[in-house]
Structure formats: C-alpha cells, structure tokens
Amino acid sequence: MTNRKTALVTGASDGIGAEFSDILAGLDYNVILVARREDKLNELSDKLNNLYDVDCTVIPADLSEPQAAQKLFDLTQDKNLEVDLLINNAGLLHNGYFTDLDLAEQERMIAVNVLALTSITHLFANIMATRGKGCILNISSLAAWMAIPNQNVYAASKAYVLSFTQALADEMLANSSGVSVTALCPGYTATKMMDNPAQGAKLRIPPTMMMSAREVAEAGIKGCLSGKSIVVPGVANKITAAVVRLFSKRLLTKLVGSFYRSKMQ
Ligand SMILES: NC(=O)c1ccc[n+]([C@@H]2O[C@H](COP(=O)([O-])OP(=O)(O)OC[C@H]3O[C@@H](n4cnc5c(N)ncnc54)[C@H](OP(=O)(O)O)[C@@H]3O)[C@@H](O)[C@H]2O)c1
Numbered sequence: 001m002t003n004r005k006t007a008l009v010t011g012a013s014d015g016i017g018a019e020f021s022d023i024l025a026g027l028d029y030n031v032i033l034v035a036r037r038e039d040k041l042n043e044l045s046d047k048l049n050n051l052y053d054v055d056c057t058v059i060p061a062d063l064s065e066p067q068a069a070q071k072l073f074d075l076t077q078d079k080n081l082e083v084d085l086l087i088n089n090a091g092l093l094h095n096g097y098f099t100d101l102d103l104a105e106q107e108r109m110i111a112v113n114v115l116a117l118t119s120i121t122h123l124f125a126n127i128m129a130t131r132g133k134g135c136i137l138n139i140s141s142l143a144a145w146m147a148i149p150n151q152n153v154y155a156a157s158k159a160y161v162l163s164f165t166q167a168l169a170d171e172m173l174a175n176s177s178g179v180s181v182t183a184l185c186p187g188y189t190a191t192k193m194m195d196n197p198a199q200g201a202k203l204r205i206p207p208t209m210m211m212s213a214r215e216v217a218e219a220g221i222k223g224c225l226s227g228k229s230i231v232v233p234g235v236a237n238k239i240t241a242a243v244v245r246l247f248s249k250r251l252l253t254k255l256v257g258s259f260y261r262s263k264m265q
Contacts, residue, residue: 004054008032008076008083010063010120011090013040015191016139019217020087021048027221030055032081034072035090036062057081063090064111069119082131085224086124088117088161089139093154093193095264096200105200106153113157118164125172125179132178137224138165142187142237145244149257150201150264158185162230169229180227184220187237189213201264211237 007024011017013035021031025048033041038060045056057079061072076083091113094101121136128134141155144162148155165183172179188194188210194203216233223231232241244252 005084006030007085009087010034013037016213017089019213025052032057063116064108073123085135087137094200128179129177134179136181140183147253150260182224186216
C-alpha cells in the first residue's frame with residue numbers, strides 16, 4: 001500500500017497528454033491513461049512503469065461515444081481508483097470551411113472537446129468535493145480568446161472550455177470545496193494536431209511559432225498545482241492573449257480569418 005496520489009489523463013496516447021502523464025509519473029503519481037489507441041497507451045504505461053516505478057492503468061475509451069464519461073467514471077470506481085488530479089486533455093481539431101467539413105466529424109469534435117469534458121468534470125468534481133480535495137486541469141487553447149474563421153467549431157469549443165472552467169473555478173472556491181480548477185490555454189504546440197491529415201486542411205505554421213508539448217505540459221501542471229484558474233504558457237502566447245483584447249471582435253475576426261486562410265493547404 002503506498003500513499004501515492006493518482007492522476008487521470010485523457011488523450012494520454014500522444015502529444016501534450018503523453019507529456020502530462022510522463023511529468024506526473026516523474027512526480028510520483030500513479031496514472032490512469034485514457035484514449036482510443038490501446039497499443040499506444042500500453043507502450044506509455046510500460047515506459048512510465050519502468051522509468052518511475054509507478055502504477056499505470058490503461059483505459060481505452062472513445063470519448064465521442066454516448067455515455068463515455070459515465071462509463072469511464074464507473075470503471076475507475078470499480079477498480080477503486082481515487083483520482084486526485086484530473087486532466088481533461090483529449091481533443092480534436094478540424095480546419096476548413098464549415099459547410100465543406102463533414103458534419104459527423106464536427107459533431108464528434110463537440111462531443112469530445114465539450115460534452116465529454118463537461119461530464120467527466122461533473123462526475124469527478126463531485127467526488128473530489130466530497131473528499132474535500134482535488135485538482136482539475138481542463139485544456140482550452142489560445143483559440144478560446146478569439147473567433148477563428150475556418151476553425152470555427154474548434155475555437156468555439158475551446159471558448160466554452162475556458163468560460164466553463166473559469167466559472168467553475170470560482171464556484172468551487174466560493175463553496176470551499178477544496179477542489180481547484182484550472183484552464184490551460186496553449187498556443188501552437190508541436191504535436192500531431194499540427195500535422196494530421198484526418199482533420200481537414202493542413203495549417204502551415206512555422207516551427208518557430210510553436211512550443212514543445214513538454215513545455216506546455218510543464219506549465220499546465222505547475223499552474224494547476226499552484227491553484228491558478230487560467231494558465232497561458234509561454235511569453236509569446238501571453239502577449240497574444242493580451243493584444244487580442246485590444247482589437248474589436250469584428251476586426252480581430254477578419255484578421256484571424258485571413259491569417260488562417262493564408263496558412264491552409
Ligand atoms: N497542438 C496544439 O497546437 C494545441 C494548441 C492548443 C490546445 N491544444 C489542445 O491540447 C489538447 C491535446 O492536443 P495535442 O496537441 O496533444 O493533440 P494530439 O497529439 O492530436 O493528441 C490528442 C489526444 O486526444 C486523444 N483523442 C482524440 N479523440 C479522442 C476520442 N474520441 N476519445 C478519446 N481520446 C481521443 C488522442 O488519442 P487517440 O487518438 O488514441 O484516441 C490523443 O491522445 C487538445 O485538447 C487540444 O485541443 C493543442
């Protein structure tokens with residue numbers, strides 16, 4: 001029996017989620033790894049177990065499916081896994097003209113980025129509040145700070161995550177729940193999300209404009225463990241988040257729209 005804390009990371013099979021899992025295992029957390037690709041999760045589980053000697057539990061799940069959040073929660077309860085730190089990181093992106101993009105894909109994006117995140121947060125926030133402690137980190141995006149033509153459902157989904165998380169952080173603090181809630185808003189980050197043929201048009205973003213997944217994950221965990229409600233990683237992203245607030249929404253949307261169209265292939 002150990003006194004180790006346990007973290008649950010969705011979207012742990014790749015990118016920022018795999019880095020969250022590695023950092024937390026390095027901080028002596030047991031980790032519950034959730035995503036669709038079981039082989040990738042098993043690979044990561046073996047690596048973390050060998051490197052850090054922590055317990056890893058692999059839960060393959062498609063979070064776009066109905067009742068996915070409840071099933072995930074029930075599985076953790078069946079396995080007696082007490083989650084101290086929840087990271088809602090799983091997410092997907094589609095670039096292109098809204099009317100051209102497949103509707104089912106857009107619905108799946110909303111199901112994962114918005115619905116699953118909300119339901120998983122509800123289920124775990126309740127049980128954390130009952131215990132009087134816990135941390136929740138929801139992955140939003142710099143995209144949340146603006147309307148983005150040609151990435152409009154994605155940006156709107158991330159605006160939801162930011163607004164929902166900021167409000168929930170205040171609620172949980174106001175009722176002295178002992179649960180801290182944080183939104184992480186990364187800018188461009190070098191993961192397969194920046195280069196995924198399954199997500200509509202490809203964006204040609206120069207590598208110099210991207211942070212590494214490790215840097216982003218480190219900033220997220222640091223901010224979450226210190227109880228911040230919003231974390232924008234990196235100086236350039238912080239400047240962008242401040243500057244976009246100086247523009248009228250109408251002008252900003254026009255500028256961002258032409259930038260995205262110039263970067264779409
Ligand atoms: N990369 C960026 O520039 C950037 C910027 C701002 C915010 N973000 C946000 O950061 C988070 C992580 O993205 P990333 O860049 O690390 O992307 P990524 O490398 O594409 O990883 C996405 C993760 O989400 C999982 N996932 C996707 N659909 C899923 C589903 N239906 N059910 C369960 N898991 C699913 C994927 O695993 P499986 O395929 O195995 O299911 C994968 O582990 C996302 O929320 C994203 O919106 C990224």
